[in-house]
Amino acid sequence: MWRSAEVFRQRADDYDKWYERHRAIYASELAAVERLGCVGGVEIGVGTGRFAAPLGLRAGVDPAREMLRLAPRDLDLVEGVGESLPLRDGAYPCALLVVTLCFVDDPAAVLREAARVAQRIVACVVPGKSPWGRLYAELGARGHPFYSKAKFYTLAEVAAMAPGLAPARVVATLFTPPPGPDAPEDPVDTGIDEAERAGFACLEFKRGKTPHP
Known part of the structure; x- marks a missing residue:
């Protein structure tokens, strides 16, 4: 189950408009994910397709139908949860998770499912101890509709959630503290x-790879 699904159902438009209000941050995040490449893959927690569509992914899964209705129609969209993906084994070359793990009840289970359906995983998070992670956690404590449903993990914690997988590469951006850069980083x-x-930081997981130093 996804503890946050209801707020995303109720506030799909608010979620999508965030990207219009924070274009430099969004562009920085897109560039980070693009560097790792997930063309032809599936995004778990695809939302309104803000990453999957411009980065050439083929499909997306999300539990909030209201979010999927706002996503581009050229994506193969499936309503479902990350802990039990309605996808066959090895169906995709890559599984992408963009700030998804912080909103699910069992992030380790989501990573296991991602590893089942894809050969490679790219998991992007807001590191919990970064200035951004601390800010979002503080806003959540004050009742922010989205951040109050989130748990912000460190990268080390995310790496430990994926037994049998090691982070082969790490790509990061937004080293400028809040309110963030005026132009994309x-x-x-x-x-x-x-x-x-x-x-914003992305871990690429591959089987049998040595962890990034």
Whole structure:
């Protein structure tokens, strides 16, 4: 189950408009995900398709039908939850999760399912100890409709959720603290420790790879 599903059903338009209000942040995040490449893959927690569509993914899964209604029609969209994906084994070359793990009840189960349906996983989060993670957690404590439903993990915690998988690469951006950059930031390849300071960081998981230093 996804503890946040109801708020995304009720506030799908608010969610989607965030990207219009924060274009530099959104562009920075897109660039980070694009560097890792997930063309032809599936996004778990696809929302309104703000990442899947421009980055060339083929499909998306989300529990909130109201979000899927706002997503581009050229995506193969499926209503479902990440802990039990309605997809066959090995169906996609890549599974993408963009700030999805912080909104699910069992992030480890979601990663296991992602590994079942895809050969490679790209999991992006707002690192919990970064200035951005602390800000969002504080806003959540004050009752923010979205952030109050979230739990912000460190990258080390995310890496530990995926037994049998090791982070082969880390790409991060938004090292500028809130309110963020005036223009898009270029993402950088980095290690987990350095990426913990970023506002947005993506871990690429591959089987049998050595963890990124």
